[in-house]
Amino acid sequence: MPVSSYISLSREAQAELKQLVWQVLDKAVEDRTMLQPAPPTSPALLIPRACFVTLYADKQLRGCIGTYAAEKSLWQNVCDYSYYSACEDCRFEPLQKRELPNLSFEISVLSALQPLANKGERALLDQLQIGIDGLLLKDSYYSAIFLPSVWHSLKTAEEFVNALKIKAGWPEDYWREDIKIFRFETFVIEGSQKTFVP
Known part of the structure; x- marks a missing residue:
């Protein structure tokens, strides 16, 4: 189905x-x-x-x-x-x-998860709909997901993405061009x- x-x-x-x-x-x-x-x-x-x-x-x-x-x-x-x-x-x-x-x-x-092209972290931050989008990041064996409800405590796109990277076990300044990005509601x-x- x-x-x-x-x-x-x-x-x-x-x-x-x-x-x-x-x-x-x-x-x-x-x-x-x-x-x-x-x-x-x-x-x-x-x-x-x-x-x-x-x-x-x-x-x-x-x-x-x-x-x-x-x-x-x-x-x-x-x-x-x-x-x-x-x-x-x-x-x-x-x-x-x-x-x-x-x-x-x-x-x-x-x-359904919507894949986004990885055009860099700045491009991702500009695309995120604050308060609406959930986000999944995957890189090799590591991944992390935030529901849209997390926006209640993280008010900016930068805070949202940085906290998600920390959840995945990466430093805040981590970014690679092969990170897979998925958006959802x-x-x-x-x-x-x-x-x-x-």
Whole structure:
């Protein structure tokens, strides 16, 4: 099934995804196992799409893991990365049941990656749409990705690209003509315990 670059999810599809996330998280905090729920009914959720799932406890980052590869259907990727964000983000302890009442999340559904010609770092900085573009940089065995939500804390293109290079393990002044550049956008679905209806 081909990957579409345009993202459009109905309210019904979004509601199904949110419910799937809560099912996975409830099981994860209960016994640390990954639940694979029954497939959803919305056809849009069956299309292969990349995504990231970001968890917040009391509005503080609690986990964020995802993929830029659209090898699985959207609902399967959302379920997988909900579990990984809750239990396998090495920056945090596994999510606890007591945290669920104050937990919220974002599902960032990625558009298709748009390759950009590497015409130098200055050209990249001039092309970036601040607050809109996500960015993936790849060089040999190293790569790093920032979602568009990172613009909330990094306000300029220079800060954004420099921080992404550091994330990849490169110095801020690093640049090579064979770095591969990909731009993308996201469709963000927000969920909180208040809106969850089991």
